[in-house]
Amino acid sequence: MASGIYRLLSFVSANRERYQNRAMGAKTSSNHPQDTYEPSILLIVAGGTICMQDSEDGLVTSTLFLDECLSAKPVFNDGTPCPTYRVIDEHGVEREAPSLRLPRDRNGANVRCTVLEFNPLLDSSTAHSPTWNQLARTVRSNEANFDAFVICHGTDTLAYTSAALSYMLMPNLDKTVVLTGAQRSMFFADSDGSDNLLGSIVLASHLRIPEVCVYFGHKLLRGTRITKISASSYSGFESPNAGPLATVSETGIVVHWDNLQHPEPNHATNTSSQPKHSKALAEMNSASVVVIKIYPGLTPSLLTTILTTPSIRGAVLETLGAGNIPLDLIPALQSAVNRGVIIVNVTQCLHGSVSSAYEPARKLVEAGIQLGYDMTTEAAFTKLVYILAAQDKSSSPAEDLRGMVSKNLRGELTPPDLAIEGNGGPLSIAQLPIRYERTMNGGSGPGMGHLSLDFGVRQHL
Structure with a gap:
């Protein structure tokens, strides 16, 4: 291509x-029209x-x-x-x-x-x-x-x-x-x-x-x-x-x-x-959040050492598959959550989402670890940094801000379909939802799937 x-x-x-005429010092017919x-x-x-x-x-x-x-x-x-x-x-x-x-x-x-x-x-x-x-x-x-x-x-x-x-x-x-x-x-x-x-x-x-x-x-x-x-x-x-x-x-x-x-x-x-939002900027501090990748042989003692570092207030947990982890690591994570550390669970896989379908992932939710669904590690990491910065400036209860982790704030995650969330496992074809999308070319308006634009006029989408 x-x-x-x-x-x-x-x-x-x-x-x-x-x-080229200008570069050579030649005169042009007119200046740039104002x-x-x-x-x-x-x-x-x-x-x-x-x-x-x-x-x-x-x-x-x-x-x-x-x-x-x-x-x-x-x-x-x-x-x-x-x-x-x-x-x-x-x-x-x-x-x-x-x-x-x-x-x-x-x-x-x-x-x-x-x-x-x-x-x-x-x-x-x-x-x-x-x-x-x-x-x-x-x-x-x-x-x-x-x-x-x-x-x-x-x-x-x-x-x-x-x-x-x-x-x-x-x-x-x-x-x-x-x-x-x-x-x-x-x-x-x-x-x-x-x-x-x-x-x-x-x-x-x-x-x-x-x-x-x-x-x-x-x-x-x-x-x-x-x-x-x-x-x-x-x-x-x-x-x-x-x-x-x-x-x-x-x-x-x-x-x-x-x-x-x-x-x-x-x-x-x-x-x-439309809701009014402040133009003030939260001061971010990325040193307060750590990324922990789950790998075969990771020990509870090493995990505890990382999470008890005084400066750590949040952690992104890169788990296996759809959100799984060795069960012997969960007490160390729950202890950190009890101390106020915010932990979010995302998958190591390039595509897909974590869920509470499997026992280890469900026990993580029970321990207070937040589901990151299909967020990338980068989005989850910066989201925690942002939430912690907002927490420092906000009078809202800590639990309210902790709940923001699993919510879609800036298009960073695909919220689970509430109608099928409780099925508790991979869905069969008979359980899959059906969705219709329009993919017409041209035209204008909220119903179109693809919009071909003429760039002569600035478009407001």
């Missing part, structure tokens, strides 16, 4: 002739492989990313003068940031991309809660001044950061936030970075999906649903238990309506009835 970048270029048509529709993007370059260069010590983040990978490429810069814009950076300081204007698309729109580079740029293996806090504050501080946000981030911890930002910024997020990265640096000719970055900018600037997403390998995925499945493949991420929000191919760009999060029916018609 041809690279999706060629399809995107039909929307962002690179006017190379005009760019009345042209010009969606504004804040491109936050946090770091990662996408902006790394070779060095004696291996690949390291480079401060030449803007000059050599963005400004110098016609697909990201049409060559017309573009003023700097004032932004609030990751340190809370107001400063001028350079801007680029993408080539005009087929409907006459240019995307203005203001570039904010972190200082210092990060290797994503070091990214944890301080990075999440910085990114969330940067988006919130600039939210009123840009139409959407794109974040360049390393792939190693991209799934953690996207999930963390989902919990922190939603449900009071009004703009599209897209994270992306690369398996190969944009300083190299065979990089997937240009494809991923262009796709992120095009989708973020022309769609209004008010949540945190990840664009990678021609798919727009929910930020709380992704996991990294390959250290080298250009399709390095998967959303195991949820479909993509949008896909790009040589035949077009399709938004999957059924996979989007939609407001309640009464909210759609009466905005005054």
